[in-house]
Amino acid sequence: MKRTQERPLPGGRMNPLTALLVGAVLTGSGMLYLTFIVNMLSGFVISLIVVSYLFLYTPLKRKTSLCTFIGAVPGALPPVVGWVAARGALTGEAWVLFTILFLWQIPHSLAIAYIYREDYANAGFRLLPVIHPDGTSTCRQIVVNCVALLGIGLLPTLYNIAGSVYFFTALLAGVAFLAVGIYLARTRSVKAARYLLYASLLYLPLVFVTMALNKI
Numbered sequence: 509m510k511r512t513q514e515r516p517l518p519g520g521r522m523n524p525l526t527a528l529l530v531g532a533v534l535t536g537s538g539m540l541y542l543t544f545i546v547n548m549l550s551g552f553v554i555s556l557i558v559v560s561y562l563f564l565y566t567p568l569k570r571k572t573s574l575c576t577f578i579g580a581v582p583g584a585l586p587p588v589v590g591w592v593a594a595r596g597a598l599t600g601e602a603w604v605l606f607t608i609l610f611l612w613q614i615p616h617s618l619a620i621a622y623i624y625r626e627d628y629a630n631a632g633f634r635l636l637p638v639i640h641p642d643g644t645s646t647c648r649q650i651v652v653n654c655v656a657l658l659g660i661g662l663l664p665t666l667y668n669i670a671g672s673v674y675f676f677t678a679l680l681a682g683v684a685f686l687a688v689g690i691y692l693a694r695t696r697s698v699k700a701a702r703y704l705l706y707a708s709l710l711y712l713p714l715v716f717v718t719m720a721l722n723k724i
Contacts, residue, residue, distance in 0.1 A: 509627040511620075542593065550593040557582040557589070573636040576617050584609035604663045608715070611660060614653040615689055616708035618646050622692075622701040647693035650704070654689040658682035664719055673722040678715050685711050 509518075516522040522530075535558055543551025565579035584606045591602040618636060621628055625637040637646045661682045665675040688707040692700040 509624065509631055511624050511627060542589070546593045547596050549596065549598065550589050553585055553589045553592060557585045569633045569635070571634060573634055573639055576614065576621070576635060580610045580613040580617070583613050601664075601667050601669055604660070604667055604669070607660050607663075608657065609712075611653050611657040612708065612712055615650040615657075615685070615704060618650050619692070619701045619704040619708060622646055623698055623705065643696040647689075647696065650689045651686070651693050654682075654686040658686055661715060669723070670719040671722045674715070674718045677718040677722075681711050681714050 512518055517524065517527050539551060539554050539558065542554050561579070561582040565575055565582060568575040568578055587605040587609060588598070588602045591605065592598055595602075621635040622637040622643065625635070625641065628635050629638045636649065637643065640646060658679075659682075661678040662675055664670045664678070665672065685707050688700070688704045692704050694700075
């Protein structure tokens with residue numbers, strides 16, 4: 509795939525065995541550290557990330573378009589790891605952070621898949637823009653998840669994770685993100701999908717940096 513051809517493994521700068529060993533060492537050491545040095549719960553969550561990503565999401569990319577939603581689970585769990593590592597408990601706040609990351613990943617991932625749908629099709633990946641190339645299902649999922657993200661993105665203020673500055677930042681960012689998603693739904697163009705991808709890359713750091721700076 510053109511999108512990934514310059515990465516170390518497909519680019520030939522790293523052989524498969526080295527990649528496997530490096531990945532195993534880094535993953536294993538992280539799991540052991542969190543389990544035995546931090547706490548068992550954080551070790552369990554990181555193990556769930558590894559198992560679901562490697563043994564569910566990765567093989568399912570060639571089987572079903574639901575892989576995007578399945579892959580969003582391990583993609584949304586890292587802040588949960590951080591939360592339980594710091595607090596030692598899985599509370600409602602952790603699930604709010606998880607849900608924000610989960611919902612954000614759907615328009616982000618589908619925008620990428622829409623832009624590179626021909627490459628994904630040639631690689632045998634059954635993503636939504638591949639199996640429904642007219643874009644109707646893809647755009648529906650994008651808009652629905654942007655709407656949900658707009659609402660869920662405000663919850664950190666209600667859970668006393670962040671203050672009013674965060675609330676209005678998340679509100680404006682969520683409205684802008686949704687507007688770009690609607691633009692893609694109306695035009696069904698690669699150009700609009702790129703705008704959505706850029707919007708997703710701006711949204712996430714903006715709301716999380718603001719959340720960190722505007723702690724209650």
